[in-house]
Amino acid sequence: MPPRLLLYTRTADYRHDSIPDAVAAVRDLGRFAVEHTEDPADLERPLEGFAAVVFLSTSGDVLTPAGRARLESHVRSGGGFAGVHAAACTEYGWPYYGELLGARFTRHPAHQPGRALVADPAHPATRRLPAVWDFTDEWYDFDHPPGGGARVLLRADETSYDGGGMGADHPLAWCREQGPAGGRVFYTALGHAAGAYRDPLFLAHLNGGLTWAARLTE
Numbered sequence: 001m002p003p004r005l006l007l008y009t010r011t012a013d014y015r016h017d018s019i020p021d022a023v024a025a026v027r028d029l030g031r032f033a034v035e036h037t038e039d040p041a042d043l044e045r046p047l048e049g050f051a052a053v054v055f056l057s058t059s060g061d062v063l064t065p066a067g068r069a070r071l072e073s074h075v076r077s078g079g080g081f082a083g084v085h086a087a088a089c090t091e092y093g094w095p096y097y098g099e100l101l102g103a104r105f106t107r108h109p110a111h112q113p114g115r116a117l118v119a120d121p122a123h124p125a126t127r128r129l130p131a132v133w134d135f136t137d138e139w140y141d142f143d144h145p146p147g148g149g150a151r152v153l154l155r156a157d158e159t160s161y162d163g164g165g166m167g168a169d170h171p172l173a174w175c176r177e178q179g180p181a182g183g184r185v186f187y188t189a190l191g192h193a194a195g196a197y198r199d200p201l202f203l204a205h206l207n208g209g210l211t212w213a214a215r216l217t218e
Contacts, residue, residue: 012060109163
């Protein structure tokens with residue numbers, strides 16, 4: 001059996017039209033047995049059977065207190081977690097989630113072409129990307145560079161688009177470990193539009209991040 005992913009797309013704030021395309025794309029990666037849900041009750045059960053829990057363009061408060069406890073226990077015991085795009089706009093009222101993700105969304109300029117710069121070409125999420133990657137997205141700004149010993153994988157080149165707000169050190173994707181058992185956490189800010197989930201380079205980036213979080217690769 002392939003490793004299991006719990007793919008969560010509940011929204012309590014802005015909802016991305018790209019969510020159905022994103023869910024289909026994760027299934028089509030072919031690396032995982034994907035269980036997709038928007039029911040908070042599915043996060044209240046034991047999560048040990050999942051290699052990783054993935055928040056894909058979630059928004060707002062999407063977990064019950066019991067679900068928060070289950071997710072924290074999953075990561076503390078060494079389970080994987082991945083966040084895609086609006087996962088950084090989620091659970092603002094839960095301090096642990098901000099610690100887990102490493103940074104929180106603050107704003108974005110208009111959806112537009114720009115350039116992502118590979119900061120770490122050795123990671124599975126970046127190995128197949130060009131050093132300078134032309135892409136179109138919302139180029140999220142964050143409240144601070146990701147903490148907790150995060151390994152930055154991609155940065156935004158703010159000279160390539162209008163409205164950047166973080167300067168030269170503008171992370172777009174990163175990974176880190178959380179808790180005593182080294183639960184793996186991956187986050188990418190990219191993935192706003194449905195077209196991203198048909199882009200071979202973006203799919204390679206996403207696949208690499210998910211396989212790393214699920215411990216399918218070093």
